[in-house]
Amino acid sequence: MSIPRLAPGHRLREDQARDRWVVLGPERMFVPDETALEVLRLVDGARSLEAIIDDLAARFDAPRAEIADDVTAMLQELAGKGVVTL
Amino acid sequence: MTPEPPLALLAELTHRCPLRCPYCSNPTALTGSSDELDTATWSRVFAEAAALGCLQVHLSGGEPTARRDIADLVRAASSAGLYTNLITAGVLLDAPKLAALAAAGLDHVQLSVQDAEAVGGDRIGGFAGGHAKKLVAARLIREAGLPLTLNAVVHRQNLGNLPAIIELALALGAGRLEVAHVQYYGWALANRAALLPTRAQLEAATAIVEAARAAHRGRLVIDYVVPDYHAQRPKACMGGWGRRFLAVSPAGRILPCHAAETIPGMAYPTVRETSLREAWYGSPAFARFRGTGWMPAPCQGCERAEQDWGGCRCQAFALTGDAGATDPACALSPHHTLLAEAVADAAVAEAGFTYRQ
Numbered sequence: 281m282s283i284p285r286l287a288p289g290h291r292l293r294e295d296q297a298r299d300r301w302v303v304l305g306p307e308r309m310f311v312p313d314e315t316a317l318e319v320l321r322l323v324d325g326a327r328s329l330e331a332i333i334d335d336l337a338a339r340f341d342a343p344r345a346e347i348a349d350d351v352t353a354m355l356q357e358l359a360g361k362g363v364v365t366l
Numbered sequence: 367m368t369p370e371p372p373l374a375l376l377a378e379l380t381h382r383c384p385l386r387c388p389y390c391s392n393p394t395a396l397t398g399s400s401d402e403l404d405t406a407t408w409s410r411v412f413a414e415a416a417a418l419g420c421l422q423v424h425l426s427g428g429e430p431t432a433r434r435d436i437a438d439l440v441r442a443a444s445s446a447g448l449y450t451n452l453i454t455a456g457v458l459l460d461a462p463k464l465a466a467l468a469a470a471g472l473d474h475v476q477l478s479v480q481d482a483e484a485v486g487g488d489r490i491g492g493f494a495g496g497h498a499k500k501l502v503a504a505r506l507i508r509e510a511g512l513p514l515t516l517n518a519v520v521h522r523q524n525l526g527n528l529p530a531i532i533e534l535a536l537a538l539g540a541g542r543l544e545v546a547h548v549q550y551y552g553w554a555l556a557n558r559a560a561l562l563p564t565r566a567q568l569e570a571a572t573a574i575v576e577a578a579r580a581a582h583r584g585r586l587v588i589d590y591v592v593p594d595y596h597a598q599r600p601k602a603c604m605g606g607w608g609r610r611f612l613a614v615s616p617a618g619r620i621l622p623c624h625a626a627e628t629i630p631g632m633a634y635p636t637v638r639e640t641s642l643r644e645a646w647y648g649s650p651a652f653a654r655f656r657g658t659g660w661m662p663a664p665c666q667g668c669e670r671a672e673q674d675w676g677g678c679r680c681q682a683f684a685l686t687g688d689a690g691a692t693d694p695a696c697a698l699s700p701h702h703t704l705l706a707e708a709v710a711d712a713a714v715a716e717a718g719f720t721y722r723q
Contacts (some may be wrong), residue, residue: 289513297419304449344718362587
């Protein structure tokens with residue numbers, strides 16, 4: 281089963297000076313929106329994609345299938361940018 | 367209006383370097399090792415940068431690993447909470463040194479190559495055996511578990527090897543490749559005629575990069591820095607003066623960019639006397655070209671004024687003698703023809719270099 285991870289050299293951290301969270305990578309920075317941040321907080325190299333979807337489905341009032349589609353699409357987009365690996 | 371805090375610090379730890387690249391971004395007057403900041407001062411600077419709002423530090427030079435305290439410096443920067451990026455030529459690295467850097471919290475390594483193969487690479491870098499050492503360094507970096515960016519500065523004399531450079535990045539396991547056309551300051555300006563590509567070369571290179579991005583999507587990120595000599599509009603140099611970045615020179619000068627000391631008449635603060643915060647918010651040097659108020663025509667009132675921020679101050683000075691002029695890279699600059707003349711001169715110039723010394 282797929283375990284999403286932040287790509288090598290990428291870190292999610294709080295940017296206190298600007299009151300936000302950022303993903304830092306080699307000579308770049310990515311500011312996740314609220315939804316992406318919820319997903320990225322769960323990308324810990326331990327949780328599987330299924331477990332991430334389960335977690336979000338338990339917390340947000342939306343059908344699991346819909347959340348699964350959204351999360352998968354978002355992670356694939358981030359993977360295309362080199363921010364996560366799937 | 368209060369400026370936003372900076373995002374990144376460029377820490378030029380030393381000007382010492384075994385290589386002698388003819389486009390080196392260091393000043394033509396280099397700082398000697400006896401004038402370099404010590405470990406404790408750099409550690410304080412990293413803490414100040416993080417407190418000011420910097421998220422990343424680029425540990426650069428010269429060759430940053432020429433400093434014997436490089437692992438201590440990485441540890442200090444990492445402990446301060448900064449994302450640490452080592453920008454290295456790689457020829458001084460070995461397995462123990464890399465293990466120490468990784469243990470100190472290094473996040474990422476950017477390794478330069480001067481060409482796709484040894485003959486060209488060693489000639490351009492002015493260092494026999496350098497290319498082979500870089501290939502070993504790339505393997506050691508990966509074995510130390512560190513993510514790798516390959517950086518290739520490109521110009522007329524190696525652009526033909528761009529496909530091979532991309533293959534090299536893939537073969538070395540780089541997650542990212544930076545294809546950076548030479549920017550013409552300092553040493554590079556002195557060697558401009560030997561380095562400037564033709565417009566046809568530039569267009570071919572751009573097409574190669576775009577095709578490779580599509581072909582290797584998800585495996586290799588390619589960042590591409592274009593030369594502005596064929597441009598109609600200038601680059602947003604450093605994202606605007608005093609707006610995103612600050613640099614500290616080996617001797618401790620606090621600068622809006624690493625080339626800013628080429629502009630005469632500027633009094634830059636030093637970390638020995640001034641905090642980064644005071645320099646960023648209070649120094650006249652950082653305020654001098656910040657925002658749009660300083661801009662002359664045709665920048666003043668231009669709809670792109672807050673996109674390109676008037677281009678590059680160092681280039682404006684180097685080419686026109688006036689750091690407050692519109693960057694000649696802009697087609698609206700009265701000096702724009704200087705760039706076309708340089709391209710025409712380069713087309714008939716010899717390939718010999720004046721090496722950094």
